[in-house]
Amino acid sequence: MKYYSPLLYCSLAFAVFQGCSQAEKSTTLTNTPEKLIDPANMDTTFKPGDDFFHYASGVWLKNNPVPAKETRWGSFNQLRDFNAKAVKSILEEVSTKKDAKTGSVEQRVGDFFSSAMDSVGIDAAGKEPIKDDLTRINSIKDIDGVVKEIAFQRTIGIGSPLYNFYVDQDEKNTAANIAQFGQGGLTLPDRDYYLVNNTRNRDIKQAYETYVQQLFTLVGTNDTETVKKFEQIWNIEAALAKAEWSREDMRDPYRTYNKLTLADLKKNAPQLNWETTFSTLKIEDADSVIVNNPSFFVEASKLLAKKSVDEWKTYLQWNMLKTAAPHLSTPFVKANFAFTQALTGQKEMTPRWQRSFEVIDRSIGDLLGQLYVAKYFKPDAKKRMVELVKNLSETYEERIKTLDWMSETTKKKAIEKLQAFTPKIGYPDKWETYDGLEIKKDDYYGNIRRAKTWNYNDMVDQLGKPVDRTRWGMTPPTVNAYYNPANNEIAFPAGILQFPFFDFSADDAVNYGGIGAVIGHEMTHGFDDQGRQYAADGNLKDWWTKEDADNFKKLANKVVEQYNGYTVLDTLHVKGKLTLGENLADLGGLAMAYAAFKKTPQGQSNEKIDGFTPDQRFFLSWAQVWRMNTTPETAAQLILVDPHAPATARTIGPLVNMDAWYKAFNVKEGDKLYKPENERIRVW
The missing domain is CATH 1.10.1380.10 (Neutral endopeptidase , domain2)
Structure with missing residues (x-):
């Protein structure tokens, strides 16, 4: 993997993996269900105003317990698993290729996978x-x-x-x-x-x-x-x-x-x-x-x-x-997994092939990414994403102009920063070639070490050189997205450009409730409690008036208090301060996506699909993105280390601050999630 600062990237989700990217000749890759919002996944014994998480996904949650090889199971994990199988077919194909030229992408990816799958040789090597x-x-x-x-x-x-x-x-x-x-x-x-x-x-x-x-x-x-x-x-x-x-x-x-x-x-x-x-x-x-x-x-x-x-x-x-x-050999791997079980509650070891391609993605991600891109990515997805980013950006600018807590001076600076955003979509404009990195078919541990050494040398080689802003902080096959304040950029690896986040066949309500909210989320990171401290050029410097900064902090503290109130596991509560940046991004992102959705013909209509109004489909799309089961051990660990709130809080946290959600599901005073109108938080 390339080395990047652990502090600079505000990502959509914690520790998720895999996806897709570019090509003139692409194979159809779809996991789209027959119904984009399926009532069969819902549990309508719950009132939406009492427990929207289970109302929207209760039956799905019952029918989809955490698999033995996982620690969590939700939409991110399903898409990761789906993409993993696509990557597996590529790895198996190139690892058996007899005529791959030495040093080529196919040879190095294929031989890396072959070495990783050689359990007999790895066990024989022992320590x-x-x-x-x-x-x-x-x-x-x-x-x-x-x-x-x-x-x-x-x-x-x-x-x-x-x-x-x-x-x-x-x-x-x-x-x-x-x-x-x-x-x-x-x-x-x-x-x-x-x-x-x-x-x-x-x-x-x-x-x-x-x-x-x-x-x-x-x-x-x-x-x-x-x-x-x-x-x-x-x-x-x-x-x-x-x-x-x-x-x-x-x-x-x-x-x-x-x-x-x-x-x-x-x-x-x-x-x-x-x-x-x-x-x-x-x-x-x-x-x-x-x-x-x-x-x-x-x-x-x-x-x-x-x-x-x-x-x-x-x-x-x-x-x-x-x-x-x-x-290393099986005894080492088993000891490592036993410790992992204690930390996470994972019941079975991840299959060797899946562990192997995750290592390859971290080690030579641009090589693997090229192969995946060439086979599976539809260029039209990138074109559609450009349009969506433009729509969200215009909507964001409109909302900044109407803020009642920010002065015109700071609004001008905020809009300058927004207009300076650089979007990265799908895959890099230029690929890393890993020149000089040798990959051997019979030396798995050596391959890992040589790749890590190569990546380290590449990293320190950047000292004294102009910053290369074309570099990415994630590989193309990643189900995630990020904002990098130093580059003032938002990035959406190709892996996330699939259902339930994005689908060509989906109506606007589903796409705006999914990928639209993701885009808005990453944009809002530019204005969250950390991102707002970076200027349009990416430098850490104060561009706020004192009064505006104080107003922002007051609103942010209300968000901290809201999320502090959510219980995760027995006596464990969400850490509102730790998760503040992500919670602000969720609140702003969903609000921005909804405002952009309301500009579309569907957003302005009341035509039902599968029994749901456009607004209901928008909010249900958001909920199905965050449906997730988690082992208790992992839930307890993530409370300490994850800057993201758990799925239940991410589902309902933004909704209770949006008037449109109350109207769409007839949520009224007396319902458990009801929040008086004057207490609903609007930051961006």
Whole structure:
């Protein structure tokens, strides 16, 4: 995969995958049902004003429990699964091709898949692929060797021990790339797993201890030593967790923008031996870097001095083992999956072929994307999306002009930013060729490592070069979308341009309630609590009057309060502050899509289809996008780590603020979801 800042992309959904793209000769790929809004999926024993989530999708939810190989099951997952089968046919075809030219797209994708599917060869290799790594780590003699190994592991794709590092745009000078360091170094998904002592977290810790002991046992460590090693790893990671800022704090782009010189780094965190770190990371010429949490590096430096070299060697061995485990022999993979089960509740392992193509997509996504595009994507979809983006943009501008809480001065700046949006639709204008990357048919782990090394070198090679704004933050076969504030761009990979989001045969109500709301969602990210702080040119700078900024914050706080009130699982509530950006995007996106829909002939009519009015079909289309079942374990994890609210809240959160929804379904005072008109929130 290409390396991109984890903070710059505001995506539509969390951790979803797969899709399609371009071509003159395309194969029809459709998962469109006979009825786009099917009453058979609804449970009309629920009043829409009491529980619209189950009213719209209750029967579907009952009939579609989470499959054993999944942790969630909804429209995103169904489309991902549907597309996966299309990708599988491509992978099987190119992997058996006898005449593929060495270095060609077909050869490299095909041989990567062949190597991944060679379970016999992978099992026979056992721990051999990581033998040299273990030897190298074991030979470390002092803290300087530890610091160098921490950086070196990053360059060859063995995770991110101690801290995160990447090269990306300078948010205050988006024409330039800059090296960036961030807090990190944990194995568990969030710092709360280390800091909050409750039954759920204690169970996760026990599963984590078992996992650590299993992997170390597989490389020849005795039982007594494995117990000791877990204690060493846990103590280091718990200390790092304590030094981290919360995910809510990390949403502040000004707080996380700290430009430091090499002298600053050496003064504040001397144990990190920054000359060695810079040299190993291949950024020797960097005169300054961005650090998202300077206090974290102060504490990390102290921890380097406090812990022994042997403890750090254990930590580095663990980082290597956990990164490699999913790609090694069966015992490693099974141990990895058992830990995954504890975190997510997934009952069965994802099939090897599906795991394999996900690895390929992350490693050489533009090569796989080219093959998928050439076979399945309809160019007309891109043309129609251009029209929809234009319609949504015009509607957004009209709504900005009518805002009663914003001054004319700030409105002018907001419209300038909106008009400067760059839309990316379907697939890149130019493909990455991965020149020099060798893929072998009999070396799966080696292929992964070489691809990660290639991508790392490609990333650091961007230092000192003009920013390439044609690059994408997602591959074409991805069911998702994103907004990138540094480029002021909205992007819609081809994977999402299918039902239930988009369909050529669909009426406008369905398309505007689906992909129209997605477009509006990504546009609104440009004006959410984070995105609004970036100007039309992508730079982080204030373009608001103080009064307008205060008005926005008051409205945003109301959104935080609304979502804080939603319960997810037993006593767990949605974190309104963590999910604020996505909730604002949902509220604005659906409102924008509805306003654009009302300009269409169908939007201005009352003609029913399958018994539903146009407005009802619009809101039901939105609801069927977000229908989803989730395992309790995954639901609990996502509350901590996901900036998106869960599906139930995403379904109803925007609706209760829209007068049109009340009218469409005759929702009245006394209904559980009813919100008095003067309390309905309209931001954009």
